[in-house]
Amino acid sequence: MTTDTAPPLLRVEGVTLQYQTTAELVTATWRVDFEARRGERLVLLGPSGCGKSTLLKCVGGFIAPVEGRVTLAGREVTAPGPDRMVVFQEFDQLLPWKTVRQNIEFPLRQVKNGLSASAVHDRAQRLIDKVGLSHFADHFPHHLSGGMKQRVAIARAMAMEPEILLMDEPFASLDALTRRRMQDELLALWADTRFTMLFVTHSIEEAIIVGSRIVVLSPHPGRVRAVLDARTAAGEILGEAAARALNEEISTMLFSQRFENGGGI
Numbered sequence: 028m029t030t031d032t033a034p035p036l037l038r039v040e041g042v043t044l045q046y047q048t049t050a051e052l053v054t055a056t057w058r059v060d061f062e063a064r065r066g067e068r069l070v071l072l073g074p075s076g077c078g079k080s081t082l083l084k085c086v087g088g089f090i091a092p093v094e095g096r097v098t099l100a101g102r103e104v105t106a107p108g109p110d111r112m113v114v115f116q117e118f119d120q121l122l123p124w125k126t127v128r129q130n131i132e133f134p135l136r137q138v139k140n141g142l143s144a145s146a147v148h149d150r151a152q153r154l155i156d157k158v159g160l161s162h163f164a165d166h167f168p169h170h171l172s173g174g175m176k177q178r179v180a181i182a183r184a185m186a187m188e189p190e191i192l193l194m195d196e197p198f199a200s201l202d203a204l205t206r207r208r209m210q211d212e213l214l215a216l217w218a219d220t221r222f223t224m225l226f227v228t229h230s231i232e233e234a235i236i237v238g239s240r241i242v243v244l245s246p247h248p249g250r251v252r253a254v255l256d257a258r259t260a261a262g263e264i265l266g267e268a269a270a271r272a273l274n275e276e277i278s279t280m281l282f283s284q285r286f287e288n289g290g291g292i
C-alpha cells in the first residue's frame with residue numbers, strides 16, 4: 028500500500044535520453060527526475076514529441092539513459108524484465124493465432140521455474156474474469172472489439188504480477204465512449220488490486236481521471252515542468268470544480284510553453 032514514508036518503488040534520476048539517427052543526435056528527454064510510490068498511478072503528461080514514450084521504454088529497460096539512472100525497488104534497470112509489463116496503444120499487440128486465454132497464459136508459461144500448468148490456468152482465468160471477458164476466453168483477437176483487445180492486453184500484463192504496469196497511451200485508439208469506459212474499468216481494477224502504474228497520455232482530461240499524480244513534461248526535449256496531485260489529500264477523486272481548476276492550470280502550463288517554444292501540443 029502507498030505510504031508517504033515508504034521509499035519510492037520507482038526512481039528516475041537525472042535521465043537524459045537520446046536517439047542517434049544517421050542524420051542527427053535527437054535529445055528526447057533532458058535530466059528528468061520523478062518517483063513513483065508503491066500503489067501509485069503516476070501519469071506522464073506532455074505534448075507530442077516531449078519524450079513520454081521514450082521515458083516509458085527506458086523504465087521498461089528497452090533504452091538506456093545517456094545520463095542518469097532508473098531504479099525499481101532499489102535495483103538499477105538495465106534490461107527488460109517481468110517486473111515491468113507494458114501495455115501499448117496498438118490493437119495488434121496480441122498474438123492473432125492464440126485465443127484470449129492462450130494470449131494471457133503464454134507469457135506465464137515462459138517464466139523460468141515458473142508456475143504449474145494448473146496455477147497458470149487459474150491465474151489466467153482470474154484475470155479473464157476480472158476484465159469481464161469470461162464469455163470470450165476461447166475467442167481469437169480478430170473476433171474482439173478494440174476495447175476488448177485492450178482488456179486482454181491489460182489482463183495479460185497483470186497476470187505476470189509485475190512490480191509496475193507501464194501503459195503507453197493504451198486507450199488512444201478507442202472511440203470516446205469506450206475510452207471513458209476503459210478508464211473507469213482501469214480504476215476499478217486498481218481499486219481491487221492497488222497495482223503501481225506509470226501511464227502515458229497527452230490528454231489532460233485522461234491524466235486527471237486516471238492519475239493520482241501527474242508529471243507534466245515540457246516540449247521537446249522533455250523536462251519535468253511540474254508534479255501535481257490529481258487526488259485530494261485523502262486520496263479521493265477531485266470534485267468537478269477542483270478538476271476543472273487543475274485542467275486549467277495544466278493547460279496554461281502547456282500552452283504557455285507551446286508559444287515560448289514555438290511548438291504544438
Ligand SMILES: Nc1ncnc2c1ncn2[C@@H]1O[C@H](COP(=O)(O)OP(=O)(O)OP(=O)(O)O)[C@@H](O)[C@H]1O
Pocket residue numbers: 046047048053054055073074075076077078079080081082229247
Ligand atoms: N526511434 C527514434 N529515432 C529517432 N528519434 C526518435 C525515435 N523515437 C522517438 N524519437 C524522437 O524522440 C522525441 C521523443 O519521442 P517520443 O515518441 O518519446 O515522444 P512522445 O512524447 O511519446 O510523443 P507522442 O505523444 O507523439 O507519442 C521526438 O522528437 C521523436 O521524434
